[in-house]
Amino acid sequence: MKKLLTGLFLLFSQINLMAQSSENYIQYVNPLIGTQKMGHTFPGATVPFGAVQLSPDTDQQPHNIGGKYNKNTYKYCAGYNYDDREIVGFSHTHFSGTGHSDLGDFLIMPTVGELQLEPGDKNSPKSGFRSAFSHKNETAEPNYYKVLLDDDGILAEMTTTERVGFHQYTFPESENSHIILDLMHGIYNYDDKNVWTFVRVESDRRIVGYRQTNGWARTRTVYFAMEFSKPFKNYGFKNYETQNYKGFWRKFDQTKNFPEAAGKQIRAYFDFKTAKDEKIQVKFALSPVSTTGALNNLKTETPDWDFEKIKKTGQDAWRKELGKIAVTAPTRDDLVNFYTALYHTFLSPTVYMDTDGKYKGLDQNVHQARGFTNYTTFSLWDTYRALHPFFNIVQPRRNREMINSMLAHYDQSVHKMLPVWSHYANENWCMIGYHSVSVISDAIVKGNTTGIDAEKALAAMTQTARTKYYDGLEYYMQMGYVPEDKNSSSVSKTLEYAYDDWAIAQAAKKLGKTAIYDEFIKRSENWKNVYDSSVGFTRPKRSDGKFAEKFDPLKTEGQGFIEGNSWNYSLYVPHNPEKMIEMMGGKQKFAAHLDELFTMHLPDEFFAETEDITREGIIGNYIHGNEPSHHVAYLYNWTDAPWKTQEKVRMILKHQYTAAPDGLGGNDDCGQMSAWFLFSTLGFYPVAPGSDQYQIGSPAIKTAVLKLENGKTLTIEARNQSDKNVYVEKVTINGREINRRFLTHADIMNGGRLTFQMSDKPKM
């Protein structure tokens, strides 16, 4: 009886929580933010962490033209560019905020009139199935996207479940309406990216198949099942490389009403007769496993044809997720920025398994996820910094599942390595370091490990960090640094390995593994080996032990660095700022050095080398649009001028995040830029994941109520906060003032009331 009562109590508590969460925060989310310039976000429909992210693509640029890199391809990392005036169609998979790309699977486009199976040319809407549109006829909300396709007067609407895209097209009256399924379309189309395509028309409403690509993911297959709300009249394929049956294909007319096709370059069309304002709906399910899996996902998640219901279910999921942080702030734009950032942090990693728990692993075998949801798209060089630490607070269960997904990757890895940058059962090796270890260490140190085999996780971390053939690691282990003459970006690698090693040591310490702690805490000091005290910067070192002669701390390329020059990267010792500051001449000199970073002018010739950011994405020579500096504004906390942290953080929040399509100064990088915004807006930041400390900055909200998964609530209050009152006078936790410049993880997770007393005067 007691058990029952407890159960009922829990049930009521949950209902109560749901009720609280049902405030309509989705009104503040504008998915168009970041779709212009460098944000590389997408405006389409998805549920939180959804496997299907269904979004309009405004163009498709080949990765190479005439053997040379096509710079335009970069604009289309997320398929959609706000400046474009045409939509080529709606595809089902997109990265959010990446600087390299892939995906764009299975483009659907409705048309009327003479069938056109070519997308046509940019700025020439009638040249193909693409259509003009205008932003005034466009609506983007969480899990809902609507646009009027001007050319044929078709209203396109879309919503999703986790694994199913749900399209609704309102047609004009026509004997000659079409829905095109373009299986060639993709994002970042390398030559020969489409390896194989297989399609079956299983009835007059159902199509299944798969597409295998060799893009950023080298060996990637996505399976689908598609269903129309009404039967098509006729259908057909155009097989652009004519991969017909060898020898005996003359038995059939394979172009029309022939139910199968296979090859590399295929487009399909389906013909309908439509009445005025007739809606044709399409369900489009994905699977990482098989067409059977996709069909099963379709049946499980979208058993009926109710567009509004699907939309509402997904938006309710968003209301619940967004409601985990209930914010009040001075202006509506503040709320838009906040909830859009929160939205962007909840887009990836994405669910990567069927409803029955099956998924394809890194070994290309089908695995069963037991006890966790499997996720993919780990942009770890970015997201270890703030996104995963943010998840440890607001998505702890999902973060644990992501870690279990990373451990599954490790189990399946022929290298016996944790993911570096992985997506869709592939390691793409993007960027540097082995930052999985940071994500896992952060969870271990913060005690977020229920359901994770922590000892196994530690073994995976150490094994990864000892992979000799990985990216200069053998030299690093032997010599204490990566020599520039042996491996490029050698300083960046040395610095990041040293931090990662520290993170491993912290996990080992927590788990009582002294030998591992000793090994890796020693390795974590390797950053010192690339610091040249004669110039006050880290600097590439050769294998003969001498620093490279060619050196300019403003330069990046070929100078031992990547996505950050020595001015920025030299500050990358997040795990030991005290020692770094000491080596750089002490607190005062260091503070002045930081001041110079934020105020100096980076000449255009050097800016041209920075990647992934707009000119607005930098402040002085501080480059917020790339990640290596994300902790830098918080380093003043180790000097005598923590108020400069407060000031700089607010300046960055104001300049780098605005409520407009071009509002992001750099790639959102799968939510890392947004996670920086969220932490900093709430008033604290995890400078060194793997520590349980968050450096105090300057909160930019009025109040924020965090509804934690452990059932507790943390209310953050920034009293007297305004654009001018950016300085923290006093911090209290449940009324007791704290005399430190950081919060601990426990301070947050225990709930209660965290109060910042703000002022317009720095506290000296």
Added chain:
Amino acid sequence: MKKLLTGLFLLFSQINLMAQSSENYIQYVNPLIGTQKMGHTFPGATVPFGAVQLSPDTDQQPHNIGGKYNKNTYKYCAGYNYDDREIVGFSHTHFSGTGHSDLGDFLIMPTVGELQLEPGDKNSPKSGFRSAFSHKNETAEPNYYKVLLDDDGILAEMTTTERVGFHQYTFPESENSHIILDLMHGIYNYDDKNVWTFVRVESDRRIVGYRQTNGWARTRTVYFAMEFSKPFKNYGFKNYETQNYKGFWRKFDQTKNFPEAAGKQIRAYFDFKTAKDEKIQVKFALSPVSTTGALNNLKTETPDWDFEKIKKTGQDAWRKELGKIAVTAPTRDDLVNFYTALYHTFLSPTVYMDTDGKYKGLDQNVHQARGFTNYTTFSLWDTYRALHPFFNIVQPRRNREMINSMLAHYDQSVHKMLPVWSHYANENWCMIGYHSVSVISDAIVKGNTTGIDAEKALAAMTQTARTKYYDGLEYYMQMGYVPEDKNSSSVSKTLEYAYDDWAIAQAAKKLGKTAIYDEFIKRSENWKNVYDSSVGFTRPKRSDGKFAEKFDPLKTEGQGFIEGNSWNYSLYVPHNPEKMIEMMGGKQKFAAHLDELFTMHLPDEFFAETEDITREGIIGNYIHGNEPSHHVAYLYNWTDAPWKTQEKVRMILKHQYTAAPDGLGGNDDCGQMSAWFLFSTLGFYPVAPGSDQYQIGSPAIKTAVLKLENGKTLTIEARNQSDKNVYVEKVTINGREINRRFLTHADIMNGGRLTFQMSDKPKM
């Protein structure tokens, strides 16, 4: 207790049967028969119906050179050509006797000295890893193949289990020994046949991966797991199309000791130090499902490293299978021909599922075979004639499983059609007709249906026969024939559809489905519509109802026929010879017509049009090397001169099958040519599968004891038989003379004694 005793009794019976079967019939099998000229058999190692058929390939010819068909490719349908003087390596999959080809997966080649990763040029052994060999150093037995590779003095031996190839290479002393794994090699290499390859080196002894091809099978993937008996020192890949990681591949040296590769054109090598006469063994398992499946097959079937044990187990399996017919015959060559033919009939269809019953289906999904073993490679246009009827006698269980495999194909077919010519989860549509229906009907009519859902099978047969868009079938259904101006090979198709329809009708009759019987018995008369009584031949008819004017009964190409001219094809009414003979002028005229067929001279210009056969493969204008005439010699049984059947059959046996590498006058076609030999040698032949009758010919054995699966034994005795005594004077069954020209299926399956009294004089 009674049950136990019965059990023991059964056990003893089985032991007894095994003892009987253990006579070493494998001594009479010469796998080299058919490897020269047109037989297209392979000499390598396999167990009966094995998934792995591990055999030397002597060359690899591209299907096209400069856009034109390369005639040489045809010689290599089975990978090995007896005339060649070099072996390029040993691959794991081969068709036996086909006239079109595919497969040749995963070529292994041992070498010594400087590593050569190119196969080199024909007749230039030192130009690559290929090696000279000579037939005097070559041994081919069931499940054992041995050859000395002259170039490096390596002795190569191989044996297999159902799913694992077991290699044993005896090396000379060398610091520099290699085993090459060529993942590019294949048979019938179309441009771009290799769609994708994926390889992982999982330890210093184990490699796994897969190869996906677009050949005769359009979408085909074969997975493997490979294990060495000792660790390799070093290894590496050459990726001929450099499908590296996009962007970040510079992190590694991927050519040496880097454990993964993917792309289209890959070769791998493994280095060893070898002592004099050191044996290195390789286990190589295949799977249609996954590398996990392959590894599981490897562990299940070859848990240890005992070459001799594996060889013996497989040879014991052959002894058992070959022992199902214990023959005595006048000469050793007779026995060699008989047991080699029996061997060839037991090579395919091949097992196509993992040890756990999983297999890839036609829909490219993974399925679980429940209650049957799944088979692939259905060369049905050939094998429906005699091979499957032969299986109904000597492999009834396997034939039922093959039918269940065909029904699984039907379930998975988007066309809802039974297989036409299928292999490796693909329909290749080769040749004409829908002869699955004949195979199934034959089993139904003969009562061999335990475990088959006969009603479902009938539904599959009718559904297949009503597929309008298939190969002229809509015209056939509407007009009663395929019009030549609408579809090529129209007469051949009309004739074969008519026979197939009759087979459906027979099954319907047996199952009491009158409406279906009526529908299809009517369709079975359609052959009459293409018979032109004015010329006495079948002749292409146009859609206007008139016979085509251009017509020469000696021609094949463009004349309404395929693999047989009108002289041969006009006789293709196996289900109603009486009516055919009546229409052709009655018994006497018809017998004279047959005489002319066997004695006339086919001018070279017409011979050039026949496919797949040697000049020796024809007798007069009777073309035994192709299948449409396989029943023709038996048609004299419907005239007043059945002795001519006896005479002709013996002539064909003598001329078309000899105990030498060039001993087969045409493609063995997955055992059909051999099955014709076996039936005819035993004295009877199934002219119309779907009937329970076998036409009596002329037995060429002394005695043959058939140990039937139903526990009964049929002893066939040909008294007084010799090369001269080819005429049947009297036939008795269990001592009772029969006064008919045919045996029934029951006559055989009831066992007992079937005696032919032979004579040198025709019985008029």
